[in-house]
Amino acid sequence: MTTILTYPFKNLPAASKWALRFSIRPLSCSSQLRAAPAVQTKTKKTLAKPNIRNVVVVDGVRTPFLLSGTSYKDLMPHDLARAALTGLLHRTSVPKEVVDYIIFGTVIQEVKTSNVAREAALGAGFSDKTPAHTVTMACISANQAMTTGVGLIASGQCDVIVAGGVELMSDIPIRHSRKMRKLMLDLNKAKSMGQRLSLISKFRFNFLAPELPAVAEFSTNETMGHSADRLAAAFAVSRLEQDEYALRSHSLAKKAQDEGLLSDVVPFKVPGKDTVTKDNGIRPSSLEQMAKLKPAFIKPYGTVTAANSSFLTDGASAVLIMAEEKALAMGYKPKAYLRDFMYVSQDPKDQLLLGPTYATPKVLEKAGLTINDIDAFEFHEAFSGQILANFKAMDSDWFAENYMSRKTKVGLPPLEKFNNWGGSLSLGHPFGATGCRLVMAAANRLRKEGGQYGLVAACAAGGQGHAMIVEAYPK
């Protein structure tokens, strides 16, 4: 069935590819119709809860995720976010006046557009009567944007929400040093020439040393890669295992890209540049090539390298979330339900990246499911070592007993259901935007591969984590 479906895509000339993207929805709908019996045979209960409104994701899009410093490098974050929003408008044809609220996630903020959601929405043609706010929760910022929307709908405050995320790592706010800032601010207030001169006389050349935002924990001062390397060592994850996993991610992403499965990607005409149609970080290599790289963080004996880590990425994503009855009333065929979700947090020093291990059992228990009920796993891949350490933790009774107060282990996600279309290692990881990509990948995979439940999970700086159940929308 897959071959039949993907066949026409494969043979499309590249230039017209983007134009035909919009036909994906009807096509995939029909596939879902055919797949429906397979889903039904499982006859699982649905996770609808009495007296709580069902929340559905109608559809979602993202800009192509690019290595930072490439085609998006001259943009501002709200430009990218706007591209995702216009893409969503285009894809769903949602009338802009029905959108009640817009929420975006972002991590490294451009101070000029600190509420990037609002700036992007204004430019994207949404109504100026639709309020917007921006949230931040490190790598799970977009997840937070979506679950905030879920909360607003479930509590009856809103019916239609646009949630998304954006990150532009090509440009980061490099600041003057605190001393320099203080001097400049004091100069502003100085009234007389004498005051000004006496302030200027305090200037020292080291004031000019810039302050860079670090991808390091504020609390521990440890960079995330360093922590990932220690985590991998704590779980005895070898360099080879990490390289193998990274290779798997790139190979699967390449395959998905070639087969046109990454249907959430919308083309983006970058001002002054060519239209960008696909992710550019997918680079399947060989184990031999990867083995040559030197460790990037713990030198010279660490195991985390540039090849088995996610790379700095520019990108934006957006999803349309509605109350189920509203979506149906508007004639939409939603893609999936957004069900139970869970946020967790733990020690930011030694368990920084173990969020998925902690969040998974909790969200499953909340939903009354087991790990065997999940048909599509979509986990955020920050580092190969992080994913594999989480696997080992989830597969360990000892860890479950000693650190999670559980009697038995969480259980290992079967690899054949895990990140089948690539992950953050290969597709890229724009911090604020990854969450929506995970949800759309889970929803699209459920439709494509058949199955009822998807599990989205991610770790985030600060030692936090998130997991959410995505349920396929029945036909």
Next chain:
Amino acid sequence: MVACRAIGILSRFSAFRILRSRGYICRNFTGSSALLTRTHINYGVKGDVAVVRINSPNSKVNTLSKELHSEFSEVMNEIWASDQIRSAVLISSKPGCFIAGADINMLAACKTLQEVTQLSQEAQRIVEKLEKSTKPIVAAINGSCLGGGLEVGVPAALDMMLTGRSIRADRAKKMGLVDQLVEPLGPGLKPPEERTMEYLEEVAITFAKGLADKKISPKRDKGLVETFYFTELTAYAMTIPFVRQQVYKKVEEKVRKQTKGLYPAPLKIIDVVKTGIEQGSDAGYLSESQKFGELVMTKESKALMGLYHGQVLCKKNKFGAPQKDVKHLAILGAGLMGAGIAQVSVDKGLKTILKDATLTALDRGQQQVFKGLNDKVKKKALTSFERDSIFSNLTGQLDYQGFEKADMVIEAVFEDLSLKHRVLKEVEAVIPDHCIFASNTSALPISEIAAVSKRPEKVIGMHYFSPVDKMQLLEIITTEKTSKDTSASAVAVGLKQGKVIIVVKDGPGFYTTRCLAPMMSEVIRILQEGVDPKKLDSLTTSFGFPVGAATLVDEVGVDVAKHVAEDLGKVFGERFGGGNPELLTQMVSKGFLGRKSGKGFYIYQEGVKRKDLNSDMDSILASLKLPPKSEVSSDEDIQFRLVTRFVNEAVMCLQEGILATPAEGDIGAVFGLGFPPCLGGPFRFVDLYGAQKTVDRLKKYEAAYGKQFTPCQLLADHANSPNKKFYQ
């Protein structure tokens, strides 16, 4: 005798080190009887790498004992002889400790200089062999690696040799003491400590293999002496003999200034290094083993070893575990002491309330705690985040809110009995039944404070020393009525705060203040006799006191000294006389309260290090001038007048049962009052200097001044029977 006092921790890092040392220093190893089964060392072979694991049985730390040494040399010989093995890793099986240093008991067991010299020589041989090993050896170190352990693992730098300072691992890497650092791991599939050791071993094995295969080169071209003291440019200068002589001279001068010639070890170390550099390493080694032998036999060595044992003793809770752990602490009074106690409590994770009566006083106290923590951030001992998180354990308040949850209240209000009575009554109205009331007082008898208590069994004295975060001693005072569980709790809290604890019986001035008071009285008399405060300070510091006597009065506070002198003077009468307390009274009335008021015997200014004499004191001193008695006024006599009064009073405290053991008396005097550590404390002093000689001194001064110098009965007994010693 660095190894004796420095059982420290090499911080949170693990480190490892490729041996290729050029150090000249090695000490205290030994080897004689070969044992059949190995109990201290075992080794396994992984591929072509031998992993040698050090594990002293029945001990928390690995020490360099005879057995360890002989097994070690056996094992190393096997490794060198084996064709299979191409490199080796040395690692400890104890997380947190590589080798802490020489076994002090082993050294103490040596009767003669020759024995020690022999021990040292045999140790040198093995270290020399390690250095010259044809097979690469990687030392994987996690935790304390000191003294001889440092020599096994790393060669020592001059500064470390001289001061015995502990060095954090990241700093050790910068200095080139270690080649690589391995940071500790968090939770994984095994307990973190266990996995960290495994990981350290894995990494070390990779390095050992790499070295054997010549894939990794031990890049360390600068010798330690060079890297540490000199830049590359001056390293060249060191090849010129004249420059070297100048350097030795400078270092020697500095050491002499710091040690006042009271500690023989640093100078001998310089000698040894000099011999090694000038006459070659063989001469250096020979000189080292001889000098080491000489040092172990010195009085200073005995005194410091005694202090080490005493300190170990005072780090135990002889009352056992308390019924209820103290988790919530409340402190009354946010002054210097109260805030200091709060600081050492919050950084150990105790939830602490700091209460004062006014917002100004409370602000000052909270700022003191913050500053104390922030200074650690500046020294990189804490991160700013850890500081904030520790500081959040502190609640500053003006009322008694939250006292209903307190497990212990420590009052540090002004030394005034009626005030203490008032707060005791106020506090007892709000605290739960199990809560302990501890009084931080330096002289007021605890039983008098407890007199107004509804539950005197819960009242105890906890006498801290200022500055609380620096002074290690805590004197705990029990009354007749104090329950055993209350004592257990107080000791447990003190230990948690990192204190060395002596437990004494209640009485005026307890032990420490009581010993100090007669000495202070003598200080006043000496000043009245026209000795200038600077001269007095230099006499006392050259005797081994860390702080000069006049400066000490300024530091303690003249008003406090006056209070104590008056209170104890009333109780003990003439025996505590000597100086005229009028001197202190006049100083207080003029506002010369010491450092805290900016003026005392000296003038103190913010940011000014130099201390000038307070010239306004001249008129006060002139008005109270006494004629000096020439027969007892030589420099040495002045020093001994101070020390013998101190020692006599200490022995009397033991005689009266205030002190339970001489060891506690020595620890209290050295750690709380700055009694010269090289003398080992008043009791060790009597043993080493001789009871008879001490009594002779006292009698000489008694003839000049009277009762204040009359030797107490116990001291006289010791003088009469030369076999009697405080330490057998």
